[in-house]
Amino acid sequence: MISMVLWLFIVLLLSVLPIKGVEGRYPTDKVIHFVMYGITAIVFLRNLRSKASIVKSGILSVILASLVGFAMEIIQSALPWREFSFSDELANVSGAVFFTVLYVLRDFYGKRSNQRIP
Numbered sequence: 584m585i586s587m588v589l590w591l592f593i594v595l596l597l598s599v600l601p602i603k604g605v606e607g608r609y610p611t612d613k614v615i616h617f618v619m620y621g622i623t624a625i626v627f628l629r630n631l632r633s634k635a636s637i638v639k640s641g642i643l644s645v646i647l648a649s650l651v652g653f654a655m656e657i658i659q660s661a662l663p664w665r666e667f668s669f670s671d672e673l674a675n676v677s678g679a680v681f682f683t684v685l686y687v688l689r690d691f692y693g694k695r696s697n698q699r700i701p
Contacts, residue, residue, distance in 0.1 A: 590626045591651065594619060598655040601664040616652070616674035621682030624648035628686055637690050641683045648679035 597619070627644035635643070652675030659665035 584630060587626050587630050590623065594623060594651065594655065598659060599662060599665065613670065613674040616671050617678035617681070619678070620648050620652050620675035621678035623651055624679035624683045625686055628683060637687055641687045645676075645679045645683050649676045652676065652679070 624644045624647075627647045628640050631640040631643055634640070649672075652672055656667045656672050656675075660667035
């Protein structure tokens with residue numbers, strides 16, 4: 584839980600601070616969003632995993648990471664040095680989905696391969 588709060592604080596800081604040079608540079612900006620919200624989804628997933636199945640936890644983590652990304656875009660729209668970007672939100676959602684699918688597949692195939700060992 585502490586790691587989740589710490590990570591969300593880092594995301595907030597990176598979302599509101601003025602950053603020179605990276606903002607708006609394709610594809611660097613989108614890669615940063617993709618990875619940052621992929622990690623956010625995994626942080627949510629790892630915290631939700633003990634409370635629900637891997638699939639339910641995965642779906643909820645994608646939704647939560649996407650909502651956090653959308654909230655950060657709304658906050659950025661109110662800042663004079665940042666702006667709202669639908670393409671950033673698309674990168675946020677894409678990263679959350681991609682990282683979550685990889686995590687779920689790793690979990691599924693990891694358990695499956697462990698069952699085969701006599």
